[in-house]
Amino acid sequence: MTWTYDSTSTAVTPLARVRLTIGDTVSGDPLLTDEEIARLISQQGSWQKASAEACRSIAAKFAREPDTKVGKTAFSHSQKAKMYLDMAKKLEAEFNLHVAPWVGAISQDWKEAEQDDDDRVEPAFARGMSDTEDLHLDAEVNLGSTED
Secondary structure, X not given: OOOOOOHHHOOOOHHHHHHHHHOOOOOOOOOOOHHHHHHHXXXXXXXXXXXXXXXXXXXXXXXXXXXXXXXXXXXXXXXXHHHHHXXXXXXXXXXXXXXXXXXXXXXXXXXXHHHHOOOOOOOOOOOOOOOOOOOOOOOOOOOOOOOO
């Protein structure tokens, strides 16, 4: 497993961009290997998505470790885990990584093509289906009548 970081390549390589974004730039304290980051980039399809997922992976690593205190020195792994989860959420918001809703039939041609599609499932609702102008009642309705 390897760990590399070149600060001059952050504008060029996705690996360096992920490392810089998540703060994994200290060789003496590596958080993820090159192979782990490469796999995340491959799975997620972009360095931005990989950065958010890398933060979740690092948070999981810190979440496994208990908080400890030795004398006056304390190691709060739970705070690190929370920080990386918060960073993942921040990156997702910053890079707009959430899926946007899909809107269909936004042009007249598209709408007509959808209506002409024989394999299309018919909608359960339609405009005007609750209109009562054309309804004719043959029976007289007497509500609240007191006659026997």
